[in-house]
Amino acid sequence: MSKCIFCGNETGGTEFCQNCGAKVEGALIKQEAPVEEQEETPEVVTPERMDPQDTPGNFYKPQAATGILAANIVVLVLAVALCVHTIGITILAMIFSIIGIVNASKVKSAKSEFEANHRKSTATVMFILGLVALFAGFIVYLILHILRVITKNLFEMFSF
Incomplete structure (x- = not known):
């Protein structure tokens, strides 16, 4: 043809x-x-299943801030122990350490590196502020204890 x-x-x-x-x-x-018609068998392509961690938008995997979390918990426990003697200052230490614990526990669930670093640095700052408030509370406790001992001794010395 x-x-x-x-x-x-x-x-x-x-x-x-x-x-x-x-x-x-x-x-x-x-x-x-003349062309002989060949029957083509369609090739079946099965798409690979991707894990949620491997999707392109979810490539950042932050590490947990367990060290700073533990440090904030220690400050909280010490602040509660000292709160009996010096109420005002150690309450600040408790507040700072609770904020630090919350931020340190959210580091691993951060969606970006910026958010993870921000939460880590906030937890670290709160740990330092809690430690300073705890130290100040301990100093106030020591001063009050020394003043009690001195006044008790003075009272016993001058009582007849």
């Missing part, structure tokens, strides 16, 4: 193409070799 070289329509041996009207000459006739 011959085909028109302009539009590809089968001419059926005529001089002109019935589709585009082009003159079909001997030089313009293109014989196409």
